[in-house]
Amino acid sequence: MKRVWSLTIVLVMALLNAVTAQNKTIPSKGFAVLAADGKFKPFEFNRHALGDNEILIETLYASICHSDIHHVHGDWGKEEFPMVPGHEIAGRVSKVGKNVTKFKVGDYAGVGCMVNSCGKCDFCKAGLEQYCKDVVLTYHDKDQFHDNEVTQGGYSNNIVLTENFAIKLPANTDMKKVAPLLCAGITTYSPIHYAQVKKGDKVGVAGFGGLGHMAVQYAVKIGAEVTVFDITEEKRADAKRLGAVKYVNVNNPEDLKGLDNSLNFIISTIPASYDPNIYLKMLKIDGQMAFVGLPPYAKMPIIPIDKLIWQGNRKVFGSQIGGIKETQEMLDYSIANNIYPEVEIIPATSKAIEVAYQNVLDGKVKFRYVIDMKTLK
Amino acid sequence: MKRVWSLTIVLVMALLNAVTAQNKTIPSKGFAVLAADGKFKPFEFNRHALGDNEILIETLYASICHSDIHHVHGDWGKEEFPMVPGHEIAGRVSKVGKNVTKFKVGDYAGVGCMVNSCGKCDFCKAGLEQYCKDVVLTYHDKDQFHDNEVTQGGYSNNIVLTENFAIKLPANTDMKKVAPLLCAGITTYSPIHYAQVKKGDKVGVAGFGGLGHMAVQYAVKIGAEVTVFDITEEKRADAKRLGAVKYVNVNNPEDLKGLDNSLNFIISTIPASYDPNIYLKMLKIDGQMAFVGLPPYAKMPIIPIDKLIWQGNRKVFGSQIGGIKETQEMLDYSIANNIYPEVEIIPATSKAIEVAYQNVLDGKVKFRYVIDMKTLK
Structure with a gap:
């Protein structure tokens, strides 16, 4: 009888604990x-x-x-x-x-x-x-x-x-x-590595904000030659300071000259409306463009498929952040290489x-x- | 003097020849x-x-x-x-x-x-x-x-x-x-090889006309498992006859079920208006989609970049025919493998x-x- 009581008390306690924890x-x-x-x-x-x-x-x-x-x-x-x-x-x-x-x-x-x-x-x-x-x-x-x-x-x-x-x-x-x-780190680190960007590649970073300035650092660290694209003069010096070889103010038509078929990889971090096709034209044959910046739905940039065909043998893809394992890898890599925002x-x-x-x-x-x-x- | 005359005659003849040839x-x-x-x-x-x-x-x-x-x-x-x-x-x-x-x-x-x-x-x-x-x-x-x-x-x-x-x-x-x-041969042969389609890959061929029926044959020859997409019932038997394992009538919603994230490679040969995004959704991670069919400009299909981002780590590209060297390679390959339209x-x-x-x-x-x-x- 005593044993039954003991068991009952134990069970009631366990139940209470569970309920309390919940x-x-x-x-x-x-x-x-x-x-x-x-x-x-x-x-x-x-x-x-x-x-x-x-x-x-x-x-x-x-x-x-x-x-x-x-x-x-x-x-x-x-x-x-x-x-x-x-x-x-x-x-x-x-x-x-x-x-x-x-x-x-x-x-x-x-x-x-x-x-x-x-x-x-x-x-x-x-x-x-x-x-x-x-x-x-x-x-x-x-x-x-x-x-x-x-x-x-x-x-x-x-x-x-x-x-x-x-x-x-x-x-x-x-x-x-x-x-x-x-977020900004892994979202740029992941597609740069997915696209297998390598030393000596000519890389474009479109949009030079939170994501863009991380992308520049990762690409520079790999040994790529980085061109930064934004719509202001105010970030020109910053781009150079972070290791970019060139800064293009997209609002300045002169800046855009001579860029067709010149880049191996472009990452677009732009969070607002823009024409992705001006960048597609800059890709070399076998070049790749990654989209990570997501503008408002009402102003979503589009790629008509004829632009892909005329600019053939270049690949475009989107990328969402990165998996947990890769995020840890990015974090360890960033710290080891002193790459911070x-x-x-x-x-x-x-x-x-x-x-x-x-x-x-x-x-x-x-x-x-x-x-x-x-x-x- | 005689020699000068001879030379003159030769020159005049050469000139006349040149003019005539032209x-x-x-x-x-x-x-x-x-x-x-x-x-x-x-x-x-x-x-x-x-x-x-x-x-x-x-x-x-x-x-x-x-x-x-x-x-x-x-x-x-x-x-x-x-x-x-x-x-x-x-x-x-x-x-x-x-x-x-x-x-x-x-x-x-x-x-x-x-x-x-x-x-x-x-x-x-x-x-x-x-x-x-x-x-x-x-x-x-x-x-x-x-x-x-x-x-x-x-x-x-x-x-x-x-x-x-x-x-x-x-x-x-x-x-x-x-x-x-x-044209139909090289336009499909080139992107299939550019995307490195290999034996065992699951391949989609969207649009089963002149280009599409060539794409099926090239992919089947490589040993891929081919699914054909078109908008009619009349080509179902032809797709099977050419080696496809599956035929999808895109107008039949039942046919489309279960295809998300299932294909390694898709080639779109569709020459009319359509929604490319239904195909993007079918790509596996690391999958690729090639666009070769070019609809009228007034009805050009578009890819909003959010679709690329949501369906991340899949690559899309366009392709125009192929170079002359590759065209000769395609021709020799087609004849050697008895692949004809x-x-x-x-x-x-x-x-x-x-x-x-x-x-x-x-x-x-x-x-x-x-x-x-x-x-x-």
Whole structure:
């Protein structure tokens, strides 16, 4: 009889523990937009309870990607609000689930555009989780692995996710500069390597912002001869400083002369409307062009197939960020080669974020705004 | 004094010879359209005199390419008339210039889409004459190497061109079937090899007409598993007969199911308006899609770059015919492997050509009309 009582107590305790754990949602606070009006407000919400394979990260820095602005403004279709943007996150691990092996409390961790995927499909198996149909994006997505909760991003004091989707950041990393690598870094690193850019190649980088200035550095590091394309005179010196051999102001017809059939590889990071065909003409035979910048749907650039045919034997492709394994590889490579974004640190206030957004839209940022989330009040 | 007279006579004779030779334009007759009305008329004209490096070919067969129809109808912009179409030509050499070494009288020769190019640029040096900015097309072009005369094509009893742009046809070739190889053959052979299609690859052939049925044969020969896409039930059995494992009627939504992310390579030969993005979705990661069919400008299919990004790490490219060296390689390969178009022979009359054009537009040809130019009256 005593034994039965003991067993019952054990079972009840276990059940209570499970229920408690399930209910231990994690309070979080940050900044959200409540509608597609670009206005940020302080915002408190709950993240799901820490799972056995998950880690909790206290956000140190979150940077502002141009795609945050597109989402906030509804440029890519209807969005759900409130929305806490942010998919370039660097932080410190403050709690680990019981099965976690990759991180321990106190480690540094990064989060990019994804927080989960099915893990079983051909894409996941190939380390290309970004193409998994069940991929869970870091924000503005439904997390089917957590009762379809709406994911919220890095403009907040913490984030919880499976260890598999967190990137290890060595303790000696310059934390305030590392966040942009998680999207701007991998989004440019991946197609440059996918296209097998090599030493001596002539490379064009179209759009010289957050992504573009990373692309320049990766291509220069490989030993490519880089030409930068943008629409302002104000970035000419910066391009040279980062190692470009040439800067083309696309608004200046003189600058464009003599470029036809001259480049082995072009990466377009342009987030606004433009004519991709002026770049196609610049590709050498066997050249390749990668598209990573995604303009608003209403102004999406198009390639009529006759342009592909007239400029035959050149290949174009799109690329989305990169898989988790490649993201870790990019991060290790960037740190080993001292490749970092150039950043402007801003405080964690609604006002600072809104000003930063406007400056990005006006092309005034050099090159990435990073929110110091430690200053959150 | 006698010696001076002799010298003078020799010089005068040489001069006369030169002038005569220059004036010895070559009479030609065939069929032309006089306006963009699709009406063919018997037409007589002169071709330039045979140059030292040129050969004169008596046309045996000329086939009807869908692009002839586009030109005749002005689908690709303003055309000059009268126009004698035809860039798939098989014939016999009847005269050779004094420096010709590749052919002798009585040899068989083929002519495709080009009759000359600069020979000096990077493209020409690389055997990619089709991309030379000074390339001279077989018809509807200005021949800058011959006083800007307007070139006239193969629906005629002869053609004169530099031996460098004529393709050697072995005497044992089935001459009535060989003409379409000069455009339909090379246009599909080239991108299939450029994309390095290999045994076991899953290949899609979109558009199952003159080009498409050649693409199927080349891909099957390599050992690829071929799926054919068209918009009719009438070609289903033909696709299987030529070695395809699957036929998809694109107008039948059921047929399209389960094809996403399934193909390594797709070649689109479609000459009419369509949505290329339904095919992009079918590409596996690392897959490639080649565009060779060129619809009318007014209905040109487009690829918005977001489609490339969502379907990332797949490459698309256009391809124009192939260079002369590769065309000879394709021809030798086709004959060695018994790969020929399926042809319907028609007599050399205006009426027969007009009926054939309408049948091509109605998708009724299987698969290439070939005009028997020997029947020309």
